Amino acid sequence: xxxxxxxxxxxxxxxxxxxxxxxxxxxxxxxxxxxxxxxxxxxxxxxxxxxxxxxxxxxxxxxxxxxxxxxxxxxxxxxxxxxxxxxxxxxxxxxxxxxxxxxxxxxxxxxxxxxxxxxxxxxxxxxxxxxxxxxxxxxxxxxxxxxxxxxxxxxxxxxxxxxxxxxxxxxxxxxxxxxx
Amino acid sequence: xxxxxxxxxxxxxxxxxxxxxxxxxxxxxxxxxxxxxxxxxxxxxxxxxxxxxxxxxxxxxxxxxxxxxxxxxxxxxxxxxxxxxxxxxxxxxxxxxxxxxxxxxxxxxxxxxxxxxxxxxxxxxxxxxxxxxxxxxxxxxxxxxxxxxxxxxxxxxxxxxxxxxxxxxxxxxxxxxxxx
Numbered sequence: 001x002x003x004x005x006x007x008x009x010x011x012x013x014x015x016x017x018x019x020x021x022x023x024x025x026x027x028x029x030x031x032x033x034x035x036x037x038x039x040x041x042x043x044x045x046x047x048x049x050x051x052x053x054x055x056x057x058x059x060x061x062x063x064x065x066x067x068x069x070x071x072x073x074x075x076x077x078x079x080x081x082x083x084x085x086x087x088x089x090x091x092x093x094x095x096x097x098x099x100x101x102x103x104x105x106x107x108x109x110x111x112x113x114x115x116x117x118x119x120x121x122x123x124x125x126x127x128x129x130x131x132x133x134x135x136x137x138x139x140x141x142x143x144x145x146x147x148x149x150x151x152x153x154x155x156x157x158x159x160x161x162x163x164x165x166x167x168x169x170x171x172x173x174x175x176x177x178x179x180x
Numbered sequence: 181x182x183x184x185x186x187x188x189x190x191x192x193x194x195x196x197x198x199x200x201x202x203x204x205x206x207x208x209x210x211x212x213x214x215x216x217x218x219x220x221x222x223x224x225x226x227x228x229x230x231x232x233x234x235x236x237x238x239x240x241x242x243x244x245x246x247x248x249x250x251x252x253x254x255x256x257x258x259x260x261x262x263x264x265x266x267x268x269x270x271x272x273x274x275x276x277x278x279x280x281x282x283x284x285x286x287x288x289x290x291x292x293x294x295x296x297x298x299x300x301x302x303x304x305x306x307x308x309x310x311x312x313x314x315x316x317x318x319x320x321x322x323x324x325x326x327x328x329x330x331x332x333x334x335x336x337x338x339x340x341x342x343x344x345x346x347x348x349x350x351x352x353x354x355x356x357x358x359x360x
Contacts, residue, residue, distance in 0.1 A: 042282070043274025046267055050275075070260060080250060080263050087226055087264035088271060094223025095230075102222070 001156070002029065004062035004093075005148030006053070007141045008070065008086035010045050011038050013052065014141030017060045018131065018149035026150060028131040030060055031142045042084075049085050053092040065093035066152035068144070069102040103151050108144070111151035123147050181336070182209065184242035184273075185329030186233070187321045188250065188266035190225050191218050193232065194321030197240045198311065198329035206330060208311040210240055211322045222264075229265050233272040245273035246332035248324070249282040283331050288324070291331035303327050 001021060007014035013034040020026035034052030036045040057065075067090055070083045093100045106116035112126045124136035124143040130150060137143045181201060187194035193214040200206035214232030216225040237245075247270055250263045273280045286296035292306045304316035304323045310330060317323045 041274070041280070043270045043280040046271040047274045050271060083260050083263035084267035084270075087267040090223045090264075091226040091230060091268060091271075094221070094227045100221070100223040 001064060001153060002060065002062045003064045003066055003149040003152045004056060004060060005145040005150075005152065006065060006067045006086070006089045007144040007148060008068060008082050008089055009141060010036055010042075010049065010081035010085050012139060012141045013049055013085050013089070014139070014143070014145035015053070015056050016137070016142060016146035016149050017056070017062060018146060018153060020153055022154050022156070026131055026153065028133065028146060030056070031137045031146055032056075033139060033142050046084060046088055049088045050092060053089050057092060057096060057098070062098065064152060064156070065089065065098050065100045066148045067100060067102055068108070068148055069104045071104070101152055101156070103148060103155065107155070108147050108151040111154050112147045120144075181244060181333060182240065182242045183244045183246055183329040183332045184236060184240060185325040185327070185332065186245060186247045186266070186269045187324040187328060188248060188262050188269055189321060190216055190222075190229065190261035190265050192319060192321045193229055193265050193269070194319070194323070194325035195233070195236050196317070196322060196326035196329055197236070197242060198326055198333060200333055202334050202336070206311055206333065208313065208326060210236070211317045211326055212236075213319060213322050226264060226268055229268045230272060233269050237272060237276060237278070242278065244332060244336070245269065245278050245280045246328045247280060247282055248288070248328055249284045251284070281332055281336070283328060283335065287335070288327050288331040291334050292327045300324075 002017065002019045005016045015034060016031040017029040018026050019029055034049055036048040067086050070079060070086050090100050109118040109123060110116040112130065113122050120140045124140065127143045127146045128136045131146065137146060182197065182199045185196045195214060196211040197209040198206050199209050214229055216228040247266050250259060250266050270280050289298040289303060290296040292310065293302050300320045307323050307326045308316045311326065317326060
């Protein structure tokens with residue numbers, strides 16, 4: 001499976017494409033950052049993020065898009081920009097019918113380092129090792145995007161089983177469960 | 181000037197079109213709600229919001245889009261959905277080159293009722309009066325979208341003067357001011 005990982009942000013949106021299956025060595029297909037100027041109008045920045053993500057989807061044709069799940073953090077302005085950039089990434093994928101998965105930062109860290117509290121350097125080191133790169137991808141947003149894609153490849157089988165179970169439960173009981 | 185007001189939300193996104201200039205009676209051109217099913221995938225909901233907003237832009241061709249500025253509130257899940265829906269609305273407008281303005285809830289309330297702390301009923305009553313409607317638009321999201329459009333028409337002259345002053349200041353002093 002080929003996965004585009006997106007570490008959303010308005011100033012720097014990390015993007016990375018990883019190919020492979022769980023239990024086998026993974027391959028990096030591409031990595032980079034979509035940037036938008038901090039002093040531009042918010043609408044123009046969102047259009048720039050959209051154009052950047054579209055280019056990555058056009059070039060790499062991923063089967064899945066994995067986006068970091070945004071939580072409300074201390075800095076309200078930052079979290080709003082992150083939520084807005086993530087919305088654009090999800091929109092671009094969903095418009096093409098590409099399934100979108102959300103993973104929390106701690107899920108991603110735990111997947112690639114074994115610890116949900118690993119720091120940036122540790123995540124970068126493991127991404128470098130797992131993808132057999134010569135050096136950690138820079139900036140950290142790019143490494144995080146690759147970690148998201150790796151996390152998705154490794155977690156996808158479990159998530160798919162869970163979704164199937166939920167779907168079966170709903171069909172059987174017609175319950176009104178809420179989803180994210 | 182013709183303004184599309186957007187009260188962003190994933191489940192109910194209020195939309196309303198108002199035409200007129202400050203100091204003259206205003207006219208409502210259209211009002212409604214873009215809805216998406218709460219149990220759908222987030223990506224699919226964002227696509228549905230996009231399609232809904234696009235339809236309103238196609239039909240009413242507004243010169244400005246006014247969107248409620250989202251703040252971090254108590255309910256983290258709600259504010260994320262609101263931020264994401266607002267990103268889609270801003271993206272749709274900016275893609276067409278339509279200027280986007282953000283107004284805070286208290287600015288909107290103050291503009292139409294004279295008090296930044298007015299309740300929903302008061303806002304609905306004033307929207308009904310200012311647009312000479314037979315009854316308050318339902319649901320409240322639709323009335324709020326009209327209030328946003330009215331607020332924009334009334335505040336636009338002052339905002340434009342402010343933006344011009346900021347632009348002039350930047351050109352003169354080449355300062356590195358930050359904008360939202």
